[in-house]
Amino acid sequence: MRLTLKVWRxxxxxxxxxxxxxxxxxxxTHASFLEMMDVLNExxxxxxxxxxxxxxxxxxxxxxxxxxxxxxxxxxxxxxTTTCQLHMRHxxxxxxxxxxxFRANSFPVxxxxxxxxxxxxxxxxxxxxxxxxxxxxxEANNIAVNKVDSEKAFDAAACIGCGACVATCKNGSxxxxxxxxxxxxxxxxxxxxxxxxxxxxxVAVMDEEGFGGCTNTGACEAECPKEISVxxxxxxxREYISAKLSVQKE
Amino acid sequence: xxxxxxxxxxxxxxxxxxxxLMFLNDGGLFFNEAAxxxxxxxxxxxIEILLFLFLIIHIxxxxxxxxxxxxxxxxxxxxxxxxxTSKWYSRSMGILGSLILVFxxxxxxxxxxxxxFTARLGLDNNGTPDMYSEVKGAFQNPAYAMIYxxxxxxxxxxxxxxxxxxxxxxxxxHKKYTPVIEFIGIAFSIIVPAVFAAxxxxxxxxx
Numbered sequence: 001m002r003l004t005l006k007v008w009r010x011x012x013x014x015x016x017x018x019x020x021x022x023x024x025x026x027x028x029t030h031a032s033f034l035e036m037m038d039v040l041n042e043x044x045x046x047x048x049x050x051x052x053x054x055x056x057x058x059x060x061x062x063x064x065x066x067x068x069x070x071x072x073x074x075x076x077x078x079x080x081t082t083t084c085q086l087h088m089r090h091x092x093x094x095x096x097x098x099x100x101x102f103r104a105n106s107f108p109v110x111x112x113x114x115x116x117x118x119x120x121x122x123x124x125x126x127x128x129x130x131x132x133x134x135x136x137x138x139e140a141n142n143i144a145v146n147k148v149d150s151e152k153a154f155d156a157a158a159c160i161g162c163g164a165c166v167a168t169c170k171n172g173s174x175x176x177x178x179x180x181x182x183x184x185x186x187x188x189x190x191x192x193x194x195x196x197x198x199x200x201x202x203v204a205v206m207d208e209e210g211f212g213g214c215t216n217t218g219a220c221e222a223e224c225p226k227e228i229s230v231x232x233x234x235x236x237x238r239e240y241i242s243a244k245l246s247v248q249k250e
Numbered sequence: 251x252x253x254x255x256x257x258x259x260x261x262x263x264x265x266x267x268x269x270x271l272m273f274l275n276d277g278g279l280f281f282n283e284a285a286x287x288x289x290x291x292x293x294x295x296x297i298e299i300l301l302f303l304f305l306i307i308h309i310x311x312x313x314x315x316x317x318x319x320x321x322x323x324x325x326x327x328x329x330x331x332x333x334x335t336s337k338w339y340s341r342s343m344g345i346l347g348s349l350i351l352v353f354x355x356x357x358x359x360x361x362x363x364x365x366x367f368t369a370r371l372g373l374d375n376n377g378t379p380d381m382y383s384e385v386k387g388a389f390q391n392p393a394y395a396m397i398y399x400x401x402x403x404x405x406x407x408x409x410x411x412x413x414x415x416x417x418x419x420x421x422x423x424h425k426k427y428t429p430v431i432e433f434i435g436i437a438f439s440i441i442v443p444a445v446f447a448a449x450x451x452x453x454x455x456x457x
Contacts (some may be wrong), residue, residue, distance in 0.1 A: 006328075019328065072331040098329045105322055170332065170341050172322030212322035213315050215343065216415040222335035231423045238421030 001027045001088065004096040005040060007052055010109050017109065019098075029089040033076060034059060034066060036088055053112040061085040061225065064160030067167070068113050069100040074164035075225050082162065082225040102167035106174070106209045117163050119209040120177060124161075126205040127198035128181045130190050149187045156183035158226045165220035165228075171212030176220035178206050179232035186239050196243035203240055251315065252416035254308040259413065259438070261301055266442050272449060278382020282374050285381040289365050309351065316344050339407040340415070346408040353401035360388060385449070390457045395450035402447035409439035 003024045010017030024043070027036055034056050041051035057065035066083040070076035076086040091097060099113065107115040159180035166174050182199055185191025191198070214233055221230045268288060271281040288294050332341060339346065364370050364384055371379040389395050413435030414428075422431065 069327060072327055072329040073334065077331075077334075100327055100329075103323055103325055103327055105324055168335060170336075171319035173319070210322055212319035214419075215315070215319070215340070216411070216418045217336035217340040219332065219335040230418070234418050234421050234423030236421075237419060238423075241421055 001029055001091070001093040003027055003036075003088075003091070003094075006096060006098045007040075007112070008100045008109075009052070009112055010101075011111065013108055013110055027088055029087070031088050032059070032084055033068075033070070033086040033088065034084045053110075053114045055114050056084060059084040062160060064162035067102050067115060067117075067162060067164075069102060069167060071098055074102060074167040074223050075162070079222075080225060080227045082160075085225075102163055104163075104166045104172040104211070106172065106211050107163060107166060115163075117161075119211070120161050120163060120174070122209060123174065123178060123202050123205045124181065126201040127194070128185075128202065130185060130194060132190070143189050145188060153184050153187035156180040156187070156228065156232050159184075159224075159228050160226055162225060164223050164225060166211065168219045168223040169212065169214075170217060170219065171215055173214045173220075174206050174209075174211040175214040175233045175236060176224065176228055176230065178202055179230075179234075179236035180228045182236045182239055183232045186235060195239065196247050199236065199239040199243045200247065203236075251308065251311045252419040254304045254311065255412050255416045257301070257304045258308060259409070259416075262442050266445050269449060270445060272382065272385065273452060277374070278380070278386070279374055279376055279378070281382050282378040282380055283376070285365055286378050289379075305354075309347075312344060312347055337411070340411040343408065343411060346404050349404045350401065350408060353397070353404070356397065357401075361385065386453050386456075389450040389453035392454060395454050398450045399447045402443040405446075406439050406443040409443070410436065413438055 005022045005024060006019050007022060008017060009020045022040055022043075024036070024040060027039065031039070034054070037052060037054055044051050055065045055067055057063045059066075061082045061084060064082075067074070068076075068083050070083065070086070075081060075083045076090070078086050078090055101107075101109045101113045102115045102117075104115075106119045107117055110116050157180070159177060161177060163174075163177070165176035166172055169176075182202065185198060186195055216230070216233075218230055220233075221228065268281070268284050271284055272278060274280055361381075361384070365379075365381050371381060371384060374380040374382065389398070414432045417428075417431050422428070
């Protein structure tokens with residue numbers, strides 16, 4: 001298939017950046033989107049151009065590295081799919097595809113399509129863990145976990161932290177990500193001792209990092225490659241209200 | 251936002267119920283009596299102060315949230331397809347709210363102030379301040395009636411998102427009860443603005 005690509009090119013963090021158009025004449029319909037980008041980069045290298053920088057790692061939809069906004073949609077038009085798992089058969093021959101980086105002030109563009117998502121890591125560091133004494137694995141049946149909660153916690157833990165929720169949200173809100181991280185601990189007994197501090201600290205860092213607030217449009221759930229439910233945002237709100245009302249300063 | 255919004259929703263029920271008395275075919279006598287009660291009862295007047303306070307807080311919160319959210323993304327996308335992932339009215343609460351504010355200013359100037367400073371009003375057959383004739387006179391102007399009908403459509407969309415969003419912001423989410431809340435929200439968003447919009451239509455047809 002023949003494609004015209006309108007790709008965002010930006011030299012570095014301080015560069016203003018702009019779109020460049022490229023023509024690809026022989027794209028395999030079975031290629032993944034990232035493989036198509038590899039073909040573009042090969043072509044650019046042969047023409048002595050600079051290849052397009054983009055994030056990628058596992059290329060099997062589980063690491064959360066790949067990003068890109070394809071025709072206005074993070075990870076492209078296919079539901080529940082990361083960019084690496086999106087295939088060119090979902091595009092039309094002769095189509096012009098616009099490729100941009102995730103846009104949010106908390107995700108500054110480093111180069112071309114690569115954005116700095118370390119703000120997510122700083123949110124995680126503020127409370128996305130449980131404090132346990134490491135050593136040999138404890139007896140699994142010592143702490144009972146009911147089936148429904150373990151399923152919900154597992155669904156929340158499926159979040160790969162790619163940032164598509166922030167990229168698609170009109171407010172640049174990270175509440176689906178934070179909601180998923182809060183939920184995976186709040187639903188399990190191991191997460192309970194630190195639940196109040198966790199939600200207060202993670203939300204505080206989320207605000208410091210400059211993410212917007214949730215206005216419940218639901219775009220994040222629709223765009224999430226792991227189909228994380230907005231129910232996790234409501235659980236985050238619940239945890240936050242409960243912590244605000246129960247934590248007292250000594 | 252959610253708590254003030256829910257208070258304003260409760261107010262709409264009261265306002266809508268009392269105004270529906272205009273549909274009684276008694277020349278507005280009962281409506282005038284109810285309007286006079288609302289204007290003179292000390293408890294109602296106290297709640298009215300709270301209502302204005304909550305309205306102002308609702309507006310201030312929306313300005314603060316909008317400013318914070320606009321700061322989160324200063325470079326926008328060249329091509330977006332937001333329509334694929336969310337409803338237009340859920341993304342337009344600020345604009346819808348601003349239109350409602352403009353409407354409220356007109357509304358308060360023309361109806362609230364005369365109803366509270368009743369010296370301007372005439373008296374009906376029972377000797378009660380005649381709010382009914384004031385409303386009737388205003389709504390028999392087609393242009394004025396159209397502003398009201400348009401504003402009620404705006405209010406309907408604002409409520410359509412706001413009603414269920416308020417519960418979500420408060421952390422209410424339940425497999426069984428959330429669909430019930432959403433259903434009530436849709437019904438409320440259609441019925442209440444429709445009853446309000448029926449008032450100018452009623453007076454226009456009566457002309």
